[in-house]
Amino acid sequence: MSTSVPLTPERILEAAEETLRRFGPAKTTVVDVARALGVSHGSVYRHFPTKADLRDAVVDRWLQRMHPALAAVADGAGPAPERLRLLLWTLAETKWERAQDDPEFFSAFAELAEDARAPVVAHIDFVVARLTQVTAEGVARGEIASADPEATARALFDATARFHHPAGRSAWVRPRIDASFEGVWDLLRTGLLPRDSG
Structure with missing residues (x-):
């Protein structure tokens, strides 16, 4: 899984919002967000070390x-x-x-x-x-x-x-x-x- 567009926190948060919109918080995983971006979930974790960090960032944004x-x-x-x-x-x-x-x-x-x-x-x-x-x-x-x-x-x-x-x-x-x-x-x-x- 790779992408030519640099993976930034902003791109991850945009994907997380869309994933949450579709599946809801209970069913959304970091793997879902990574899949939407075409990257590994490890790539997402490099920007947001935990699922809680990602969720907090979505709320903060x-x-x-x-x-x-x-x-x-x-x-x-x-x-x-x-x-x-x-x-x-x-x-x-x-x-x-x-x-x-x-x-x-x-x-x-x-x-x-x-x-x-x-x-x-x-x-x-x-x-x-x-x-x-x-x-x-x-x-x-x-x-x-x-x-x-x-x-x-x-x-x-x-x-x-x-x-x-x-x-x-x-x-x-x-x-x-x-x-x-x-x-x-x-x-x-x-x-x-x-x-x-x-």
């Missing part, structure tokens, strides 16, 4: 694709409360769309993510850091009341989990989920606003 859009919102202009809403909305809507457009891989991702703790924790930390950034800016400008922007950011993430955690995907039916998000956000936004001192 999928989650990393969301980060540029989230960073763009965090670094954007406008009032902090509205940017927080847009950050959470972008996170949720991206997952809703992927669950609908590619249900086979989304189901595989959801199953893998339960065991891929390091990539999932890194993703959550990334999102919370962006929420913290915007919350802190809002506090500095008097738009948000928070004694601890990071704690507030984690609370926002946790409070909206049903809209972005894969375990909640059975409820992601539009337009009902959109209205539900807006209802939750209205409550959260009210809690973020500074109170009149007088």
Whole structure:
């Protein structure tokens, strides 16, 4: 088994995604991924020493694709409360769309993510850091009341989990989920606003 195209981690991950999409996590093996690439499974193991490493890399790659859009919102202009809403909305809507457009891989991702703790924790930390950034800016400008922007950011993430955690995907039916998000956000936004001192 040989190929003229260099075997790179990126090619392996592309093949792994396609294999997972077809067979699901339970039935996918490193041998299946290697076969799809036309290489030996030993060649795959040179890049990913274990099956768990390969699975973690697939989950990490999928989650990393969301980060540029989230960073763009965090670094954007406008009032902090509205940017927080847009950050959470972008996170949720991206997952809703992927669950609908590619249900086979989304189901595989959801199953893998339960065991891929390091990539999932890194993703959550990334999102919370962006929420913290915007919350802190809002506090500095008097738009948000928070004694601890990071704690507030984690609370926002946790409070909206049903809209972005894969375990909640059975409820992601539009337009009902959109209205539900807006209802939750209205409550959260009210809690973020500074109170009149007088």
